[in-house]
Amino acid sequence: MTTSSGSLYEQLFPLTTVMKQRFVDNFSGDALDTDRWSTNDTGSGSTATYTMADEVDGGLKITSTLNGASTLDWSPTDSTKKRPFNNTGSVMIVTSKLVQANYAIMYCNLRSNHYTEAGSWIGYIVQGVTNGNSGDNKIRLNSNISGMTSVDTSLSSSVLYDWHTYKLTVSSGTTTLSVDGILSGTGFATGSGNPTTRLHPALVSSASEGATSSGATTYFRYVECYNT
């Protein structure tokens, strides 16, 4: 195998192209990088935890509060959020896993808002059995964009709790979700519309649809976002 270049930059672009915002987190080490990430929790009944899993391929393990949502994002407060990603041209790639449990949900999105604010967001949601919710046992493209409803992939519920690589591609007027590199059919969903303003990444472990015995548990071992 030959090498392509001495620099990572030139593996991605020629130097005549000015690189846009991009970041990668491998979620490896002894603790979450809190210079980059902020944590925000709702609910009560237990304390949310964000730990590096002591497991093969574990990555970051988030256990939510007993009946709330625990969020990793770039918004320490509503006035200090940092949103460098383009609402009409950006990509988010995440390798993640939801642990099977009733009322457990994992969702990852690009969003404009602090978790307590109204805003505009789009992402994927992996939802176990909640309360007969229409999203139960599905992996879906999910958003609150006006006029865009959730779009289901046709992935079987049997793969809901496996590790997958999710790719969200936001462009002007259209957003797509690809699971494990699938570009059509099973594991692929397309929605019309895009968020209304610039975005930051959010990774969420949620038990907010109902109580679990110990909060919802999710794992994240890779995230990459970039503007296109």
Place this chain on the structure above:
Amino acid sequence: MTFPSVHEMFDPLTTVRKQHTWSWFSGSSSGSISGGTTTGILDDWSITNNVGSNSYGVNDEVDGGFKITTGTASNCVLTLNNGNNATHKWTDPTNCVWIAVIKQFQTTNQKCDFGLRGTTSTGATNNANHFKQHTSWSPSDEWFYETSQNNTAKEISTGVTVDTAWHTFKGEQSSSSCSGSIDGVLKVTMDDTNASGKRPNDRQQFTMQMQNLSGVSRSLAIRYVEVYNT
């Protein structure tokens, strides 16, 4: 092309990898500083407060990167760096490269530089291999490429007018020359003909420094940097 490892993106496993780092300057970090050095602000970068009271943080804009901003008092200065003026310098002065994506926010009444340095001080830029704008120099509105050794420096204008767009800057060092490129175009080569004794001969670190020269706040932003020995 796919690679089985990041190592093999750059070198076969038969080649012992040299020091190589990159940073994305993305996240939620921000703060202010009025003395000393604050370490670990983002991806293990530090901010040194040279003069006055200043601020820094990830920029809340599309493609915003990380911005350092001087205070409004005249001659406020701050420096992004690797944490300590005396240590944390690992570049090989005869075999290294740096690449950075940088943006100015103003073009007047300022002195700023970014690239490799042997010091984070505001005075002599020992062991520099960096781009610089100093609005007291002529031409005041152009990027200069500067190298130095033992506090003796050589500056050559790149002929490129400073603007407020993002650009990709690259500096290279070999045993016989240093060179600077902007947006993939070679602008200046410093060899023995024009910079004898004025090229780095000791280890450096990447720094980015901004000084206001008129009592008006000045900012500089970075959204990517890569430094490696060759």
